[in-house]
Amino acid sequence: MQNLGLSKLKMERGALYETIVTTVNEDGSGNAAPIGVLCRNEKEITLYLYEGSHTLNNILREGKFAVNILDDPCIFALSTFTDLKLNYFKKYKEYVVLKDADAFFTNVVYKTRKINKKDPLGKSTLYLVNAKVKEIIMKNCIKPLNRATYAIIESLIYSSRFKIADKKTRERYIERIKEMKKLVKKVGTKKDKEVMKYIMQQVTRF
């Protein structure tokens, strides 16, 4: 049997997880940003990074980064809006990682690709960063965040109110569930997608 990789962290192939990516700045200090990480297989991941971010610049320069698994919404919020203070980081070999992560893994980039994206918000340049997982360090026992689980929970909460809702409210709920389905299609496991399909079938029977 092949050596286990990301499934040790309960990460499944094809699903996108909410994590915090840490990189080393030019001056050697740590940088942290909330990034969705696509699990490609046991040993490979892909990041989608917008042009101009510190994370992207550091990754392109250093060729490596760490992925931190945690579910403290506070650290997600802080690293979205601010630069995390020094005392959030610690060194691990040639990487920086978050002190309070439940687990982290180190990665070496093997391919980057620039793509131009067009969506309702306008044009943007995106980098696909493919990397190989080097080492996985687990501290606490964990389940990494996956929005699909919650998109399903939210859809179910809407569904359970269907029977007591009027026509207009139902239409609003259906709209929301459709959005959730889109999200699950984007971030969920194969099983999650099947569950979402099932939910859609159930609610459109009304």
Place this chain on the structure above:
Amino acid sequence: MQNLGLSKLKMERGALYETIVTTVNEDGSGNAAPIGVLCRNEKEITLYLYEGSHTLNNILREGKFAVNILDDPCIFALSTFTDLKLNYFKKYKEYVVLKDADAFFTNVVYKTRKINKKDPLGKSTLYLVNAKVKEIIMKNCIKPLNRATYAIIESLIYSSRFKIADKKTRERYIERIKEMKKLVKKVGTKKDKEVMKYIMQQVTRF
């Protein structure tokens, strides 16, 4: 130090968790329904149940029930729309529980209260069921579902798109974040609520 209760399951006072409540039907078989469980303190919980549900009838008759902690969206979906098949359940003492739960705890009701609720969807009768936790059984290592964590993640995802969004899109994002804030107010821990407040401050600066 007092004996630990629900904090063993990482459940915090004042937060509402997505769980599956299992009860015994009149014929002795098992019944399962997805129910939000409010953690009051280490040893006490409250359920909010709509009149007419099997779960409520079973709880009022038997005076006891089990709370199952799991994060398999599939079981949440099935128990929302159908009666779970026999092979999902197992007996535990005088309770029934879910075979695949990561953890469960048994409860004895000590107070019920009937209240009339009025919301945009109309009038409904609700039962508040207060219960004492009797025994906690942990199987896997777990973090129980809390929608607040994900409402925060969703809000952060909207926030991070602010800079590249036009005025109209921003207004739509603000609306969504406000909804998320409401949700966090309802289901989150004290810390979650502080994080949400911080997010609102950040996005309304634009």
